[in-house]
Amino acid sequence: MLRFSARVVVVTGAGNGLGKEYALGFAERGASVVVNDLGGSASGDGNHSSRPADEVVKLIQSRGGKAVADYHSVEDGKAIIEAAIKNFGRIDILVNNAGILRDKSFMNMTEQDWDLVQRIHLRAAYLITHAAWSYMRQQKYGRIIFTTSTSGLYGNFGQANYSAAKMGLVGLSNTLALEGAKYNITCHAIAPTAYSRLTQDLLPPDAEENLKPAFVMPLVLYLCHESCTDTGSLFQVAGGWIGKVRLEKSSGAMVRRPNKPMTVEDVRDNWKDIISFATPLHHSTQAEQVTHLWDAIRKMNNNN
Numbered sequence: 230m231l232r233f234s235a236r237v238v239v240v241t242g243a244g245n246g247l248g249k250e251y252a253l254g255f256a257e258r259g260a261s262v263v264v265n266d267l268g269g270s271a272s273g274d275g276n277h278s279s280r281p282a283d284e285v286v287k288l289i290q291s292r293g294g295k296a297v298a299d300y301h302s303v304e305d306g307k308a309i310i311e312a313a314i315k316n317f318g319r320i321d322i323l324v325n326n327a328g329i330l331r332d333k334s335f336m337n338m339t340e341q342d343w344d345l346v347q348r349i350h351l352r353a354a355y356l357i358t359h360a361a362w363s364y365m366r367q368q369k370y371g372r373i374i375f376t377t378s379t380s381g382l383y384g385n386f387g388q389a390n391y392s393a394a395k396m397g398l399v400g401l402s403n404t405l406a407l408e409g410a411k412y413n414i415t416c417h418a419i420a421p422t423a424y425s426r427l428t429q430d431l432l433p434p435d436a437e438e439n440l441k442p443a444f445v446m447p448l449v450l451y452l453c454h455e456s457c458t459d460t461g462s463l464f465q466v467a468g469g470w471i472g473k474v475r476l477e478k479s480s481g482a483m484v485r486r487p488n489k490p491m492t493v494e495d496v497r498d499n500w501k502d503i504i505s506f507a508t509p510l511h512h513s514t515q516a517e518q519v520t521h522l523w524d525a526i527r528k529m530n531n532n533n
């Protein structure tokens with residue numbers, strides 16, 4: 230059985246839905262958990278409440294687990310990490326999960342809808358991860374999860390603000406995986422689908438039974454276990470199905486010819502090859518894509 234004894238975990242937005250399931254899962258396997266939740270509405274409007282975080286902590290304690298509640302907004306990320314240090318003396322695992330929705334067609338989207346969603350999903354994930362980072366670097370150990378969304382990966386009508394923020398988290402995770410590698414800090418992004426108050430009106434009737442947050446939790450715990458040393462991956466996870474997602478690039482075309490001006494017609498005439506995925510490429514590092522580009526340029530120049 231994979232255990233988290235002596236590990237300290239912060240789960241943001243752990244008062245409901247997916248975050249609650251993660252907090253219960255970590256605690257059941259021996260971790261000390263900071264259950265962060267400001268107890269807000271799904272849109273981020275209105276009053277806050279300590280109840281959701283308190284109830285999760287009570288549940289964990291009633292099962293013999295260790296947890297404390299934290300009611301800060303994720304925008305006060307530093308204070309949440311300090312709660313972990315103050316109560317449990319360290320921070321090993323951070324699950325960036327808190328989130329809101331302010332869905333509107335792009336035409337009707339206000340700056341407030343845009344800004345609030347960027348702030349809570351992307352900027353706050355930066356703030357709290359930055360606060361945890363120095364501790365993780367120092368102790369040469371850390372496990373970080375970012376929660377992205379299929380709305381970012383594939384687009385979704387009415388979610389321009391959310392899609393943009395969620396794809397921002399993929400970029401953040403990719404780069405922190407590189408920067409954390411030599412400190413044994415791993416980072417992953419997950420795109421879950423689960424029945425929760427955020428999605429209950431959007432999902433089909435049998436979703437409550439088939440898309441439980443409990444069917445996402447085991448992946449998050451596995452990625453955060455010390456025995457899992459993979460890093461920098463993106464996963465889609467829902468209903469018990471888990472798969473890895475990566476970018477695909479067409480082989481493309483070198484449309485420029487040696488010592489000739491490059492024209493719009495060169496693009497048009499090579500369009501089929503530019504967009505063909507007949508022989509796709511998958512680069513897993515920046516170096517691989519740079520090599521591919523320069524190979525193409527050199528090949529073209531050598532045909533001079």
Ligand code: NAD
Nearest residue numbers: 242245246247267268269302303326327328378422423425
């Ligand atoms: P949820 O509404 O059930 O839970 C989110 C929790 O975050 C709530 O308890 C809320 O109070 C808390 N929260 C919101 N703003 C906060 C803030 N500023 N500070 C602290 N806590 C805050 O939603 P969920 O479906 O469990 O979603 C969890 C995460 O998963 C979100 O980031 C969401 O975007 C993402 N996600 C969910 C789905 C899905 O199908 N449920 C799909 C893709 C992505």
